[in-house]
Amino acid sequence: MDWQYLLYSVPAVLIGLTVHEFCHGFAAYKLGDSTAKDQGRLTFNPLKHIDIIGLLFIVFAGFGWAKPVQFNPQNLSRPRRDKALIALAGPVSNLLLGILFCLILRFLVYVIGNDGSSQLFVHGVILLYYGAAINFGLFVFNILPIPPLDGSHIFFSGLNLRPETEQRIMRIGMPLLFVIIVIQNTTNITILPIGKVVDALISLFL
Numbered sequence: 001m002d003w004q005y006l007l008y009s010v011p012a013v014l015i016g017l018t019v020h021e022f023c024h025g026f027a028a029y030k031l032g033d034s035t036a037k038d039q040g041r042l043t044f045n046p047l048k049h050i051d052i053i054g055l056l057f058i059v060f061a062g063f064g065w066a067k068p069v070q071f072n073p074q075n076l077s078r079p080r081r082d083k084a085l086i087a088l089a090g091p092v093s094n095l096l097l098g099i100l101f102c103l104i105l106r107f108l109v110y111v112i113g114n115d116g117s118s119q120l121f122v123h124g125v126i127l128l129y130y131g132a133a134i135n136f137g138l139f140v141f142n143i144l145p146i147p148p149l150d151g152s153h154i155f156f157s158g159l160n161l162r163p164e165t166e167q168r169i170m171r172i173g174m175p176l177l178f179v180i181i182v183i184q185n186t187t188n189i190t191i192l193p194i195g196k197v198v199d200a201l202i203s204l205f206l
Helices: 003-030 052-061 079-115 119-142 150-157 163-186 194-205
Strands: none
Touching (some): 079 150, 150 163
């Protein structure tokens, strides 16, 4: 087990998932539904959002999940549009977090420069880099239009599908996603070039 990898990755994952789920709930609340607030999900306390199994999957398998934020579409004034906005809030929060980590990292390197040889500085730089990479990864992964990822809800909001049809597609989404990830992790076949997109985003903002 790579304990150094855990040391750097777990804080970034906790921050990314917590902010992601909080933003889902906050968007729903601002759009008229208080379900997340009533369930105590409008908080930055990671214990309210983290699913332990999902967290372990992210750290060791490269994908995973948190406790999904619930909302009641009947409380939304424009359900189809608002569902897309609620879904979009999570990935966008990770994109913004990734940019923020990059900007902080650039600032530290610019200010400290060649004098940043202390262990504290080195650990800080690595933590910030992991924070950027993992949050960019959460953004790219969740924006994919594959059920049950957020991107699928955004995608379906633009279609006039019957609820039964949408539910059938949703049911095959998780097995499909699992198969894709297993293929990528066990072969040299790249189906979802998430890593390349993450590298491009880091290069853009660093």
